[in-house]
Amino acid sequence: MKKYLFLLLLVGTTFYAQDVQKVFDSANELYQEENYEKAIDLYEDVERLNFTSSALFYNLGNAHYKLNQVGPAIFYYEKALQIDPNNEDVKNNLVFAKRLALDSIEELPQSFFQKIDSNYLKSLSYNEWAICAVIFTFLGSLFFVFFYFTYSSGTKRFFFVSSMFSFFLLFITLAITYQQFSNFSKYKEAIVFAEETSVMNAPTLNSEDLFTLHEGTKVMVLDTIDNWKKIKIADGKQGWIIGTEVKELN
Template identity: 25%
Template sequence: MIALGLTLALAYTPAEAQALFTEANDAYYRQEYSAAKDKYERLIAAGQSGPDVLFNLGTTHLAANELGPAILFLTRAARLAPSDDDIAAQLAVAQQRQLDQVVGAEDAEPFLQRLGRAVDERLVSWGFLIAWWVAFGLLFVFLRGSSHRWAFGLATAAVFAVALGLGGLVGVQAWVSTSVKEAVVMAATAKAREFPGDTAKVAFEVHAGLLVRVMEDSGRFVRIRLPNALEGWVEKEQVTPL
């Protein structure tokens, strides 16, 4: 509640937010990347985020050669706007600069995860609600009887099929969102150990910008899994959840 109150107190008016956004852009073009990042982050802290702010913040980090934050914010922007080509292209550029090359990566992440990420959460959610209501409306009309009863029957079945499909996608997204926790490596180099402890043997190293899955946590450490199923424990502060 206190946080909410602070957020509301810090919130900018739309004009102020746009002015701050423009100032940040100007700082970027003057190559004053620290000032630009500070202004973008103030917008995010005020709850006035969105794909555009995240995109610019990620791009600023990328221009400043800070690969970890760049991939973090660009990935967040991409999750909010999956169909945005600019964000996808910028993220691809950042990933090309990444040091780690995961060898023997699984052909693809599990189907449901891919399916859940492939579609726009908003689109699917609203599409489901609309189709769901329309389907029930058609069902009502069908049951009341009319001169085109067969047509209403077919339409009802079709819309029900669409609604159920979309509903399934919403369910998949909800499952992926709640059960699959991802993070980006922020440290320039993070040692992945065989068990959570400073004395544990280092199994491998990962570097800034690598997207990993967080499986569990224990004290100061979290267990990460790479796309090729390689696992290790790294310090929590070395990764940032998406």
């Protein structure tokens, strides 16, 4: 009985994957025909089926970019980079999309460690760092087994040093994985979707306006109260914005 249930599940999953691929291919055809609005509808159908990939978000970003929809274009390019941080095509298109955004915000100077984090550590997602940790665990264990069963002193020394070095790299990758996951969970990024919105000094409509943001600007979400979100922009300014006017990336 369990065997038949497994086969039914496998067949159902296969047909489901084929259906998703058909919708995705149809959306790609509509995009090639420059029917961007209908292509977006089909891409979003695929997304609603809980199918996510860098290619899907990249194509969604491209379709919105063709329609001059700056906020959604930047949003989906950023989503694509979360899955594949080293995708050069996405990075290049994101640069072009950001040029359409009205806000020009000068970023705060980064410290030495912040530069290392943004330039190197974030080149891999926390899931990819976790995979590195698993690889170093396997290598460290394998080298230790070789060390245990080898009798030549020179070879034994080589395997011992290799094993200790692998475990050392394991601890480093575990620390990086924890840091990246903690930052991902704690600091939520979002993209402004409203064409223009005011940032207030308190989460109420009658509070004072601090500054104005426009569609496509990336912000950090620090807190949420009712339908308000406390945000921080690249130059360090903070304030409250209506929650429906931004869309979180995480």
